Structures are given as structure tokens and as C-alpha cells.
Amino acid sequence: MAFKTVIGSIADHFRPKMDAVGVTHNGPLTADDAFIERSVNQPQPRENEILVQVLASSVNPVDVKMRSGYQDKGVFRIFGLDVVGRVAAVGKDVSRFAVGDRVYYAGKQHHDGADAAYQVIPAEMAAKAPENLDDVSAAAMPLTTITAYDILVHGFHLPIAKDAGKGKSVLIINGAGGVGSILIQLAKYLGLTVIATAGRADSQEWVKKMGADHVVDYHRGLVRQIADLGYPEVDYIANLQDTTGYWDLMVKTIRPYGEIASIVDTTMPVDLGELKSKSASFSWIFMLARGNFNVYLSEQGQILEDMATLFDEGILHSTVTKVYHGLTAYSIRSAFQDVAGHRAIGKVVVDFAPNIKASEGGMPLEDGSDKESTFSDGPDNIQEKDGQAEKTGKSELNDEDAPTHY
Amino acid sequence: MAFKTVIGSIADHFRPKMDAVGVTHNGPLTADDAFIERSVNQPQPRENEILVQVLASSVNPVDVKMRSGYQDKGVFRIFGLDVVGRVAAVGKDVSRFAVGDRVYYAGKQHHDGADAAYQVIPAEMAAKAPENLDDVSAAAMPLTTITAYDILVHGFHLPIAKDAGKGKSVLIINGAGGVGSILIQLAKYLGLTVIATAGRADSQEWVKKMGADHVVDYHRGLVRQIADLGYPEVDYIANLQDTTGYWDLMVKTIRPYGEIASIVDTTMPVDLGELKSKSASFSWIFMLARGNFNVYLSEQGQILEDMATLFDEGILHSTVTKVYHGLTAYSIRSAFQDVAGHRAIGKVVVDFAPNIKASEGGMPLEDGSDKESTFSDGPDNIQEKDGQAEKTGKSELNDEDAPTHY
Known part of the structure; x- marks a missing residue:
């Protein structure tokens, strides 16, 4: 047992690391450490999975609900269900995608989330992203x-x-x-x-x-x-x-x-x-019942493939209204606050581009041991899309007017 | 006003009458006068309706429920939703049926029921009865x-x-x-x-x-x-x-x-x-929502037409298990008791044949003023079908074992 642990530690030491944002305790969303940044092991795809370098992710009410239901004190939990990314590696049984393909998908609830540089998911759940939508516009769409x-x-x-x-x-x-x-x-x-x-x-x-x-x-x-x-x-x-x-x-x-x-x-x-x-x-x-019960997973990929056609034909349009730049504890927390405030119109997206640029072509920023920080980024990097977003970067948790919608 | 009433009375006097079985008060189903027999005005079909001479009707749990919900003390209410009969007259806009056609249908809840010599219903709700099913076998089937x-x-x-x-x-x-x-x-x-x-x-x-x-x-x-x-x-x-x-x-x-x-x-x-x-x-x-809200009525006729094919092809079989003969207060009450007892297997049908034979070719038994009687017929005329019926003519209201099923 001890031998196995030592071997495991040595193996971990050589495994590639990646940046991620998540939680280790269930504090209020208004707290500075509501989310923390960490370097964690980069996942590896199994035979039917793809490894995706996340380009952008969006936040949904169910993410807020999952966070408020977090109970595994001390366990680093990464959220994020809605993804656009680029295929970085494919499992040996995957034929639908090749390295470099840009994909979009909604992932699984009880599974490491997408608020990280890389994520692994079953290939059948993904589809090629609509060509006419940029990363941010596409990342807003899969789950909804x-x-x-x-x-x-x-x-x-x-x-x-x-x-x-x-x-x-x-x-x-x-x-x-x-x-x-x-x-x-x-x-x-x-x-x-x-x-x-x-x-x-x-x-x-x-x-x-x-x-x-x-x-x-x-x-x-x-x-x-x-x-x-x-x-x-x-x-x-x-x-x-x-x-x-x-x-x-x-x-x-x-x-x-x-x-x-x-x-x-x-x-x-x-x-x-x-x-x-x-x-x-x-x-x-x-829709997350498919992933939770491991049934009809390929339906999700098929739906997204069909809908990509409608996006590319200009019949459907992205609903993104607000964008945060960079995968940081600040941007994820802010996006969660927007959604938790029940006043969000359309979708709130976190664009990972700054992280990706910094790491030269999409490799992880650091491969050292765990690091932790809060608020590594400030409110300057908020962008509004199409003039539809509300002009605020601060919490809107106190809206008494609007009923709950998750 | 008085003039109109007198005219109405005179007109009623010359309108054809028919036998019917129904209720005028909400007593227990075990009472001797749970149902009564009456001679009432025979209905006339409007432009899209057919007049049907009822050959047999079957009892469903919803009939028992409707009876127990009866609240119009003194008003003669006729139940019966499930019918096989012969078309006796057609409204001027009806082309689907001709006089003499044998039809089957499930009628409307808030409407005079089928426990009478004649009934009027919208033509679109009926279909020609399966040729390979006799009257009793066919009467068991429309509603279910x-x-x-x-x-x-x-x-x-x-x-x-x-x-x-x-x-x-x-x-x-x-x-x-x-x-x-x-x-x-x-x-x-x-x-x-x-x-x-x-x-x-x-x-x-x-x-x-x-x-x-x-x-x-x-x-x-x-x-x-x-x-x-x-x-x-x-x-x-x-x-x-x-x-x-x-x-x-x-x-x-x-x-x-x-x-x-x-x-x-x-x-x-x-x-x-x-x-x-x-x-x-x-x-x-x-299924009665169609009649109650007056929507999609023709679906009922179409379904019965399609199902008649399956009955005639021997794919579907009648579920009748017990038959009472003659439209009488006794036979209707007994059939209601069987269904209310929650132990009925398959369907209980009342065959109107004895009434029809007595009146020579299907005309009403009497055309005089209202008559009333109870128990004009005894338990001798119960017939079991295919050996599936329970061997009893008495009430089975006290079965504590079986849960409610209406």
C-alpha cells in the first residue's frame, strides 16, 4: 500500500499539469475565496474519449446550484458544463474527431468540469462547433x-x-x-x-x-x-x-x-x-440526466451536430451577452454571480484566450506543484456583447424582484 | 309564456317516447331504487348527428363515479358511455353513415347516456362496429x-x-x-x-x-x-x-x-x-376530455375505425366477461355493482336484445306517459361469457382488498 502510494506520487510528479478554477469549501459566492485557482493533473482520454483544450466556457443556473450543493470539504471541485474547445488528443477508438478539430458540447454533471485548461469527455457527446460562431458565441450555446x-x-x-x-x-x-x-x-x-x-x-x-x-x-x-x-x-x-x-x-x-x-x-x-x-x-x-445515468449520450452529439447547421445557416443566433476574459478565480466567480443574481439576459461566457496565449499555443501555463490564488484578475477585463449586457461587474445577488429560475 | 308551455306540452305529447334507465336521486347502489325505469322523449338528431338504436351498452368505472357525483335531485339522469347500436336516423349533413349501419362509439360525459332505447351522438365520434364481434362483444370495447x-x-x-x-x-x-x-x-x-x-x-x-x-x-x-x-x-x-x-x-x-x-x-x-x-x-x-371540451371529436371515430380492422383481423379480442340481458333497472344496477366492487375482470355488458325483441324490430316498448318501476327483472338473466365472469349476481361492494381503480 505504502509502496503503491510512493509509486503514485512519483508518477503524479511526471504527469502534465494544468490550470483550473474550482472550490474546496462551500462559502458564499460574495467571498473573495469563493473560487480558487490551482494547478492540477491534466486528464488523459480513455479509448472512447477526447481530450479538449478549453477555449471558452459558459455558466448556467445549474452550475450555481451545483456549487451551492458542494459538500466535499477540502476536495477540489471544478465546475463548468458548457464548452468550446480544440481537440488535443483522441482515445484509440475515436474516429469522429481528429486533433485540432474545434468542438462544442455540454458535459457531465458528476465529472470534472470545464473551468480548466483541458477536459476529457466521451467523444459521442461532442460535435464540431458551428463554423460561423466565434469561440465565445459558440461556448454560450451547447447546454441551453x-x-x-x-x-x-x-x-x-x-x-x-x-x-x-x-x-x-x-x-x-x-x-x-x-x-x-x-x-x-x-x-x-x-x-x-x-x-x-x-x-x-x-x-x-x-x-x-x-x-x-x-x-x-x-x-x-x-x-x-x-x-x-x-x-x-x-x-x-x-x-x-x-x-x-x-x-x-x-x-x-x-x-x-x-x-x-x-x-x-x-x-x-x-x-x-x-x-x-x-x-x-x-x-x-x-438534459444532464443523460450523463448522470449514462444513457443516450450520443443524442447530445447528434443534436449539437444538427443545430450547428442551423447556426451556420443563420437561422439560430448565439445568445451570449457578456464575456469575461481569462480563466481566473475572478472571472469564474463574476460569471457565477451574474447568473446567480437571476437578472442575466442570455448567456455569460468566460473566454480562456488570455491563458491560452500566455502558454504559447494552448499548453498549460505551469506544470509545477499546486498553486492557489484568488482574484488574480480585476474587473477591467469585462466585455459586453451586442450592448445587451448589464453595465456592471459587481454582484447582483440581492435582486428580490425576480423569482428563482434554477 | 303560459301559451308556449301549453304548446310545448301538446308537442311533447306527440313526440315518440322511449324506455330509459337512470337516477333521480343519489342513493346507495345497494338500494332497490338505485336505478329507475322511465319512458322519456326520444331524442332527434341535429344536422351532424346520428340517432342510434342501442343494441348493447357496457359499464365503466367512470359511470360509477358519475353516478356517485350526481347532485341534481329530481332530474332524471341517464348514464352509459359505451355503445353498440344501429343507425335509426341521420342528420342532414351526415354522409359517413346510413340508416341500418351497425356502429360502436364512446359518447360524451355531460350528455344523455346510452342506457336508453335510443341515443343521439355526433356522427364523427362513431365508427362501423367490427363485423366479427357480436353486439355484446363490441359494446364492451369503445371506451377502453x-x-x-x-x-x-x-x-x-x-x-x-x-x-x-x-x-x-x-x-x-x-x-x-x-x-x-x-x-x-x-x-x-x-x-x-x-x-x-x-x-x-x-x-x-x-x-x-x-x-x-x-x-x-x-x-x-x-x-x-x-x-x-x-x-x-x-x-x-x-x-x-x-x-x-x-x-x-x-x-x-x-x-x-x-x-x-x-x-x-x-x-x-x-x-x-x-x-x-x-x-x-x-x-x-x-378520453372523455374530447367530448367535455368539444375538441378532436373525430379522433374517436377514427381510432374506432382503425381498431375495428384489428378486431376483424383477429389481432384484438373482446374483453367482455359478463352479460346482463334486457335494459332494466335491475340489469343496469347489477352491472354498476359489479364494476363498483372493483373485482370485475374485463368488461360487464348489458345486452338490450330482450327489449328490442319485445318491441318488434327495435321500436320503443311503450310510447305512453312516464312509467317508473324497479326490479322489473330478476337475477335469472345473467350470462357468463367464456367462463371468465365471477359466479354471482349480488353486490360485491365490500371488497376491502382491491384498491380503487377509477
Whole structure:
């Protein structure tokens, strides 16, 4: 045992290292050491995996939730599920990709995350990134696009084809968030009439830009607003905000034989029976279930491949609104704060480019022993995309107005 | 006003009358006057309707539920949703049927029922009855067949085609009831592996006869029994028994991305969120929603037309197990008691033939003023079908063993 440990330590000493950002304790997101930087062992791909040099990653509400659920005190946990990167090595059974390919993917929940210079994932979960999207624009899209696809295909049983839902209507609760922003675009491609909820003026403007036909304000009575638009009942409802809080609205507003899909945990038991008289359906959409249960992994790669075509044809557009530069504890923490504040419009991305440049062509910055630091970078390196982002680099954790949306 | 009433009375006097069985108060099903017989006005078809001389009707759990929900004291309410009959007249816009056609259909919930010599329904809801099924065998099928179809098509999103579900598995909770008995047959036609629950020896024998691959006993731990069969998780679950009571079983047993369908009201709120990690779907199947909301009525006619082909090809078989003869307060009450007792296997049918024979070629027995009687017929006229029915004509309301299934 001791012998094996010594051998292990020696072997570790010669393994390539890489930079990563993660947590070792469950502190508040406002704390300076909410995230820390470390040099850790670079992973190696197994036979069906690819090693990806991460070029950019984006933050989703589920990342914030995973962080707040962290309980392994002392264990360095790396988050990050949404990736654009370049293939640095391929496992021996991988034929779909070659070294140098630019790929995009959403990874696995219980697995080392993407907030690191390199990540390993099953090749079948990735696809070549859309050629017309730059790294930052592409990194914003995998997780939300797969989720939006799942809502339409698994939740509403519509094929992803032009005008496949023509004549039907969908209510999207929280249209301005990451999933809402791409779901609106996909729903419009399917020919659906889209009614989206949004509270603030900038959110309302954004959902219209995404293509929503109608915007309703969740601060005022939604049932009445939707009926006034001429849709006392809708064919589909996508709840991206609060399943318990919007239950009554959904029961009232769904059409007989209509279909509801939700990505948001219930906070209390709901009266499912209220949907029975309408013979309605309710589907949970949780795209990470594939990775968690190790089922249908290749669906994720296939969906991203199909969607890449729609991005390249200009039918779908990236929903990135805010970019942080450099993989640092500061940039990751700031991006998490933006998303946790529940006011983020579209997607927040961390562009790893500065790290990559510094290490000359994408090799790890350092291969020494673990280092640790906080705030290695300041608020200067925030970039807003398309003028849609909010003009702030500080925490927005105290927004009491907006309901939870993860 | 008085003038109009007098005219109305005179007009009523010349309108044809018909025999019917129904209720005017909400008494116990065990009371002698639980149902009463009356002569009432015969209905007339409007432009898109057909007038049907009822040849046989069957009783479903929803009839028992509707009766126990009766609150219009003094108003004569006729139940009966499941019909085989002969077209006696057609509305002016009806081209699908001609007088004399033998049709079968499931009617509307909030509408005069079929426990009468004649009934009017929208033509689009009916189809020509399967030629190879006699009246009693056909009368057993419309409501349960449409429900089973809806479970597979709307709940599980499978097409009704040979082997369309090959390689997949379904758990049917309460396989021996009316819906279960035809759902097993349809599921087998789709190539699904069918695991059905059944408690008593005769129920277990019946579900095997219907085609179930495996039978599990709900008196013993179902999770373990199902796992022992080699199905720790199934692709689909049809709950025909008790949505609240079987919730935990369903959460444990459904496969990730699996689909649950239920026809049974929840008795308490359930924790819908428990299905989220599996990204699973839950669909209510309530075929009467079409009639209640006046939507997709023609789907019912189309489904029955398609299913008639499968009955005539010998792929599907009638699930009738018990027959009462003659439309009488006694026969209807007895059939309701059988279904309310929760021990019925397959379907209970009332054959109207004796009434029809007595009135020479299908005209109403009497055209006089309202008459009322109870128990005009005795227990002698019970017939068992295929040896599957229970050997009793008396009430079975006191079965404590079997859970509710409506």
C-alpha cells in the first residue's frame, strides 16, 4: 500500500499539469475565496474519449446550484458544463474527431468540469462547433440548445423542422434567460406563435429581438394578459422559471391535450390531478440526466451536430451577452454571480484566450506543484456583447424582484 | 309564456317516447331504487348527428363515479358511455353513415347516456362496429380501446403499428380491468414486453390470457418482483389503479427519459419533482376530455375505425366477461355493482336484445306517459361469457382488498 502510494506520487510528479478554477469549501459566492485557482493533473482520454483544450466556457443556473450543493470539504471541485474547445488528443477508438478539430458540447454533471485548461469527455457527446460562431458565441450555446431541443422534441413531441408547429402556440415562462433565448428562436423556426414572459424593459426588448411574437409582464396578471392577446389557452407551455409558483397559471392556460415541459424543480408538491380533466401532459426536461445515468449520450452529439447547421445557416443566433476574459478565480466567480443574481439576459461566457496565449499555443501555463490564488484578475477585463449586457461587474445577488429560475 | 308551455306540452305529447334507465336521486347502489325505469322523449338528431338504436351498452368505472357525483335531485339522469347500436336516423349533413349501419362509439360525459332505447351522438365520434364481434362483444370495447390507444399514442408516443415498440417494456398497473385487458393486447401488438399487476388467481390467469409476458402480484413488494424479472426499470408505465398509491413505485421503476401515463385521479398531491432527475414525463389520459371540451371529436371515430380492422383481423379480442340481458333497472344496477366492487375482470355488458325483441324490430316498448318501476327483472338473466365472469349476481361492494381503480 505504502509502496503503491510512493509509486503514485512519483508518477503524479511526471504527469502534465494544468490550470483550473474550482472550490474546496462551500462559502458564499460574495467571498473573495469563493473560487480558487490551482494547478492540477491534466486528464488523459480513455479509448472512447477526447481530450479538449478549453477555449471558452459558459455558466448556467445549474452550475450555481451545483456549487451551492458542494459538500466535499477540502476536495477540489471544478465546475463548468458548457464548452468550446480544440481537440488535443483522441482515445484509440475515436474516429469522429481528429486533433485540432474545434468542438462544442455540454458535459457531465458528476465529472470534472470545464473551468480548466483541458477536459476529457466521451467523444459521442461532442460535435464540431458551428463554423460561423466565434469561440465565445459558440461556448454560450451547447447546454441551453440541447435543453431547448429536448423541450420541443421530448416535451412537446415536435420535430425540429421548419414550420413543424405552424398554427400552434407556446407560452415560454422566462423568455430572457439562457434556455428561453434559444428556445424562442427554435420555436419560431418551427412556426409556433411564441408568447414569452419578461419583467424588465431590457428583458422585454431582448425576447422580442430573439423573435417572440408577444411579451407579457410577469409583474401583472398573466392569465388576463395572455387571454387579451387572443390566447386564453395555449398548446404548449415551457416553464423555465418556477414550476410551483406558475402551477395555477399553467393549469388554467394549457389547452386540452396540451403539453407542459419544465426545467425547474418543484419547491412543494403540486396538485398534478388538476391537469387530469384536460388530459394534459407534463414532462421534466433535464438534459444532464443523460450523463448522470449514462444513457443516450450520443443524442447530445447528434443534436449539437444538427443545430450547428442551423447556426451556420443563420437561422439560430448565439445568445451570449457578456464575456469575461481569462480563466481566473475572478472571472469564474463574476460569471457565477451574474447568473446567480437571476437578472442575466442570455448567456455569460468566460473566454480562456488570455491563458491560452500566455502558454504559447494552448499548453498549460505551469506544470509545477499546486498553486492557489484568488482574484488574480480585476474587473477591467469585462466585455459586453451586442450592448445587451448589464453595465456592471459587481454582484447582483440581492435582486428580490425576480423569482428563482434554477 | 303560459301559451308556449301549453304548446310545448301538446308537442311533447306527440313526440315518440322511449324506455330509459337512470337516477333521480343519489342513493346507495345497494338500494332497490338505485336505478329507475322511465319512458322519456326520444331524442332527434341535429344536422351532424346520428340517432342510434342501442343494441348493447357496457359499464365503466367512470359511470360509477358519475353516478356517485350526481347532485341534481329530481332530474332524471341517464348514464352509459359505451355503445353498440344501429343507425335509426341521420342528420342532414351526415354522409359517413346510413340508416341500418351497425356502429360502436364512446359518447360524451355531460350528455344523455346510452342506457336508453335510443341515443343521439355526433356522427364523427362513431365508427362501423367490427363485423366479427357480436353486439355484446363490441359494446364492451369503445371506451377502453380509445383509452388504451391514447395511453400508447398520446402517453407513450408510440404509433399503433406491429412491433413499433419492440425491445421496450411497459408496466401495466391493474392489468385485469377493462382498460388493462385491451391495453395488454395492443401493447403486445406493438411488440412491447408487458408486465402486468394482478392480485387474485383468476385475475392473474386472465391477464396471461390477454397476452401479458409477466404477472406480478400487488399484494407483495412490486419493486423487487419487477427487478427479479430482469426489469429494474421499464420504459413505460400505465397506471390504471391508483396514482397516489403507486407514485413511489413509479418513481423508482421508470427508466430515465421514460413515460408514465395514468387514468386515475390523484387522491393527494404527489411530489412531481421526484421524476425530474430522470427527465421523465407524466401524461394524464382522459378520453372523455374530447367530448367535455368539444375538441378532436373525430379522433374517436377514427381510432374506432382503425381498431375495428384489428378486431376483424383477429389481432384484438373482446374483453367482455359478463352479460346482463334486457335494459332494466335491475340489469343496469347489477352491472354498476359489479364494476363498483372493483373485482370485475374485463368488461360487464348489458345486452338490450330482450327489449328490442319485445318491441318488434327495435321500436320503443311503450310510447305512453312516464312509467317508473324497479326490479322489473330478476337475477335469472345473467350470462357468463367464456367462463371468465365471477359466479354471482349480488353486490360485491365490500371488497376491502382491491384498491380503487377509477
